[in-house]
Amino acid sequence: MSERWYQKYVQLAFHIDKALRTFTDNPFVDAYYGPVEWKAAAENEALAPELVRAAMELADEIPLQGFEATHAAYLAKQVRAIETLARRLTGETFSLEDEVQRCFDITPAWVPETYFEEAHRILDEALPGNGSIFERQQARRKRYELPYEKAHLLPELLRRTMDEVRLRASLFVELPGQETMDIHIVKDKHYEGACWYQGQYRSRIDINTDLPTHLYSLPDLAAHEGYPGHHTEAILKEQHLYHDLGYIDQAIVLLMSPHCLVSEGIATLAQHMIFAPGEVDDWLAEHVYAEAGIEPDGVDSAQLLRANELLEGVWGNAAFLLRQGMPDAEVMRYMQKYMLISDEEAPKCLEFLKVPFQETYVFTYFYGKQLMEPWVQGPDRLQVFRRFLMGEITPTNLLRQG
Secondary structure, three states: OOOHHHHHHHHHHHHHHHOOOOOOOOEEEOOOOOOOOHHHHHHHOOOOOHHHHHHHHHHHHHOOOOOOHHHHHHHHHHHHHHHHHHHHOOOOOOHHHHHHHHHHHOOOEEEEEHHHHHHHHHHHHHHHOOOOOHHHHHHHHHHHOOOOOHHHHHHHHHHHHHHHHHHHOOOOOOOOOOOOOEEEEEOOOOOEEEEEEEEEEEEEEEEOOOOOOOOHHHHHHHHOOOOOOOOHHHHHHHHHHHHOOOOHHEEEOOOOHOOOOHHHHHHHHHHHHOOOOOOOOOOHHHHHHHHOOOOOOOOHHHHHHHHHHHHHHHHHHHHHHHHHHOHHHHHHHHHHHHHOOOHHHHHHHHHOOOOOOOOOOOOHHHHHHHHHHHHHOOOHHHHHOOOOOOHHOOHHHHHHHO
16 A cells, blocks of 8 residues: 555655746756656646645555654655645745745754854954955965866866765765766856766766866865765665665655755765864875865864854845845845855855745755754764664654754
């Protein structure tokens, strides 16, 4: 009986995805490797008119499937996110707090500006040189950009970095023997990097060269998208949850769902799990900077990463301001003040925030890390992180038990 439920779950998700794409290029279905006929049937069917009713029926049927209790609770939260998207597609509106809670299983709150002021204090102490924090940050970014005449080195430097993070991740997680990834250089994208999971333990990693390549960010990028971040989580969940336990829902990855908040938390913590403080700078100096002809400035990159993670909270505050009706110009000024971005960057950030049905996703990075970080502070941190990579976790679980 449960297989029929899974089929309805998958096909409803594809119907939501089809409806969403009439408003935006961004998908609801991020990855799928389940039965091909289920996807084909959903794509060939006319768009179901009763999306909300179908979602409510799915939720009502969960207790009848004989699912293990924690799996049933996880599925209920995923279906609630599907229902919320269905309601939005039919014109229903929610407060930002309600929509984020329904989609991501968290209740967002305004992040006090003291967080951002603390980030600025860290940057002020860490960044060398004279001038404002913004000017010194821009100067450091320029210092670590891969020179145009050495752009041909990027694929090899990326591969070298990915090999290193893979080696470090493999020391505490057992990777399937057939796992692999393909790295692609892309343009005309709004992201720096992205992991597109293909199923069968294979991912495509996109690196956008339209944006400047700051070589100090390579380990974080490789860990976030690859090992032990998105790619690692995907392959281990396919192996353990899909193949071993038969949880067919894992074969479809839904953006704007509790699963993705946990996934972004994992990816944001990934570099912290495999590099001790100071190790990233030493490794980059030996394996990346020397070949690129860059002289390190001695700044502790862990401090800068900590500051940037604190500043992730600005995105959520800006989303609140937009939903409250604040004029675009004032929202951009707020983002510029705290995110320390340029006049050219501010309109692009605002445009990203205003993408239909995606404005809630910006909360996943900040809250994902906030919820998961306390769990990985003790001597068993790697074992705990491995459970995150392999198990079905909801944000509520992390909050209640943390």
